[in-house]
Amino acid sequence: MAGCRQRQWRLLRSGKLSGAMNMAIDEALLESLAEGDAAPTLRLYGWQPATLTLGYGQSAIDDVDLEACQQAGVVVVRRSTGGRSVLHADELTYALVARTDSPPFNRTVLDCYRAIAEVLKTALKHLGVDASLVPGKPGTGHGRGTRALCFSSPAQYELVAKDRKLIGSAQKRRGQAFLQHGSIPLTLDLSLLTKILKIDTAATDRLAKVGWLSALAPRPLTLLDLEESLLQAFVETLGVDWQESVLSPGEQKRAQCLHDEQFSCASWTFKR
Numbered sequence: 001m002a003g004c005r006q007r008q009w010r011l012l013r014s015g016k017l018s019g020a021m022n023m024a025i026d027e028a029l030l031e032s033l034a035e036g037d038a039a040p041t042l043r044l045y046g047w048q049p050a051t052l053t054l055g056y057g058q059s060a061i062d063d064v065d066l067e068a069c070q071q072a073g074v075v076v077v078r079r080s081t082g083g084r085s086v087l088h089a090d091e092l093t094y095a096l097v098a099r100t101d102s103p104p105f106n107r108t109v110l111d112c113y114r115a116i117a118e119v120l121k122t123a124l125k126h127l128g129v130d131a132s133l134v135p136g137k138p139g140t141g142h143g144r145g146t147r148a149l150c151f152s153s154p155a156q157y158e159l160v161a162k163d164r165k166l167i168g169s170a171q172k173r174r175g176q177a178f179l180q181h182g183s184i185p186l187t188l189d190l191s192l193l194t195k196i197l198k199i200d201t202a203a204t205d206r207l208a209k210v211g212w213l214s215a216l217a218p219r220p221l222t223l224l225d226l227e228e229s230l231l232q233a234f235v236e237t238l239g240v241d242w243q244e245s246v247l248s249p250g251e252q253k254r255a256q257c258l259h260d261e262q263f264s265c266a267s268w269t270f271k272r
Contacts (some may be wrong), residue, residue, distance in 0.1 A: 007104070007238070009093045010041040010245040011231070019051030019077035019088070025180055027080055028251045033097045034177035037250065040098040040244075042234065046229055047088040051075045052196060055170065059197035059272045061245040068196045078269045079181075081170035085182050086124060087193055092226040095181035104238045105178075113157040115238070116180055120159055120167055123233035128218040128223065133163040164211025184226055185212040 014025065022045055032038040052074050054060055060076065063085060069076055070164030074087070096116065100107045105115055117133050124131045135157060159166045190207050197203075213221055234240040247255065264267050 008039060008241045008243050009234075010039050011112035012041060012043040012245060012247065013227075014043055014045035016048035018049075018264075019047060019053060019075050020264035021255070021259050022047065022051075023053070023077055023079055023091070024255045025247070025251075026097075026179055027258050027263075028247075028255035029095065030098045030172065030174050030177060031254060032173040032248070032251050033099065038248070039096070040243075041245075042231075044230070045093050046091070046223070047252070048094070049073055049075055050087065050089040051077055052169040054078045054269070055085070056080055057272065058080060058084055058087070060270045061198050061272070063198055065196050065198055070194060072196060074192070074196055076269060077263055078271075079170065081172045081179065081181065083168070083170040085197055085249060086168055087188070087196070088183060089185075089189065090187040091183050091185040092181055092223050092230070093181060093260040094230065097177060100173075100175050100178055101176040109173070109178075110157065112171065112180065113169070113177055116182075117157040117159060118167070118184050119233045119237045120182075120184075120230070122237050123230040124159065124161065124166070124213075124225075126229040126232060127213065127221060129161050129166070129213065129216050131159040131166060133157050134160050134165075157159045161211060161216050164186065164209055165182045166211045166213070166216070166217070184230075185222060186213040186223060186226065187214050 014169065017025070025043065027039065029041055029043065033041065050073065052064065052069060054064070056079060060066070064076060066076065098105055100112065105112045114133070121131050121133060157168060167182050167184050169180055170179055171180040188208065188210065193207065194204055213226070232241060235242070
């Protein structure tokens, strides 16, 4: 962004981790920033093994075929953020923690979504994908058979290219701090999705509106391409000065505790 004062943010590259540990680290980062112990932080990561994440209020029993997940080797975990199911495999996932009482983010949820969506739109443009922001409306047109799918329709200020939703994101607040994490799929196994989710014919039809980058970009892409384009987009759009970092000892300890006592526990994952 021309003329924008540079802001120092932490950058964490975690590599591929288990679903429970990924969710635990994101939560620990949010807590750390909310308590004033950390700078705004972007974490980039992947998943090993493939993982289906559930939204905080979603029903595992109603929406997921748990036996099919087990047979396919897909682990199920629950996020602390809202939304619906996301299958994480061949993708780059981002998690951003920042404050709403200081620039560049304003106080409302929609303002934060919109600001981050502009960054993502710029990143996609670098990759040759012309995407548009969709100011969607929550809670419209989703019956029981479609609610399981996060990518079945665009939510507020999410990105669509060639009529296909590309990036699903979810947000959580803690005081004046927020966490937003999202999935940027390089490829997506739709046949696997239809096996592990309890979806009806209408939901299956909606999968035709789901997109992934390798199907839309004009050239072959790698996960490193996604990383570099996203980091550059933050610099251009928000004036970020990246400082490569790692989790602090306190964040590591808290993440391990959250992993052991919450995100890896059946009582959390299958509480609904």
